[in-house]
Amino acid sequence: MLSETESKGKLLPISFENTPWWALILIILILAAAMAAFFSPIYRDTVEFLLSGVKITVFLTVVAYGLALILGLLAGLGRVSKNPILYTLGTLYVEIIRGIPLLVLLLYIGYVIAPPMHIRNLLTRGILGLGIGYGAYLAEVFRAGIESIGKGQMEAARSLGMSYSQAMRYVILPQAFRTILPPLGNNLVAMLKDTSLVSVLSIRDLTYLGRLNVARTFRTFATWNMVALMYLVMTIGLSLLVRWVEKKTSFERR
Secondary structure: OOOHHHHHHHHOOOOOOOOOHHHHHHHHHHHHHHHHHHHOHHHHHHHHHHHHHHHHHHHHHHHHHHHHHHHHHHHHHHHHOOOHHHHHHHHHHHHHHHOOOHHHHHHHHHHHHOOOOOOOOHHHHHHHHHHHHHHHHHHHHHHHHHHHOOHHHHHHHHHOOOOHHHHHHHHHHHHHHHHHHHHHHHHHHHHHHHHHHHHHHOOOOHHHHHHHHHHHHOOHHHHHHHHHHHHHHHHHHHHHHHHHHHHHHHHHHO
16 A cells, blocks of 8 residues: 555656756756846847858768768778778877877868868868868777678578678678768767857858857857857757767667
């Protein structure tokens, strides 16, 4: 027989122990900031000034991540290849790029490599820097995913008459992609935040416009509040999207 207190606890519609308090607090903070931006002319002016930077940030993330996926896949395939030239090239790329801080890499590509190649567009320089930098990390993700697939899969595909490239394309990589989806999603979220580094190349992303707004209005508190909130909303939204894709793919595997 349950006591009166226990029975009342069982009848509560919400379990306080399982309530995601962090999410509720976060929603309250975002709503409070949104209301401040709506009712305050200072915050409205700040948001309007920063919106174009959000577009550049999202564009940088999508295009640079696409480049990183291509470079990471090629380098990852080189890292698992038995061809000594491909293996050496893939390993050399990974070890060099991962040994250089991303900020230094952006400056090096933006001001040392790009000018002799007549790449004048600052946005292109930023995309190259982010794509090459993250490509080295994704290469290790691809390598680990490919090596997680049993060797019997490749042997079975080859015994059916497939070439190495066909077996890799139709048998190994589709399985590896499902395995590495979570780290790929985490790297996408990380790249979204690291786009803030391209402001050193004078690219008018969200961070750069934040600095400009402080310089023109001296509204440090309002500006960086909104910059932080915009990054927070974008990263949380992207994280939720990544989790949804992970759940969907895991359900399909079952």
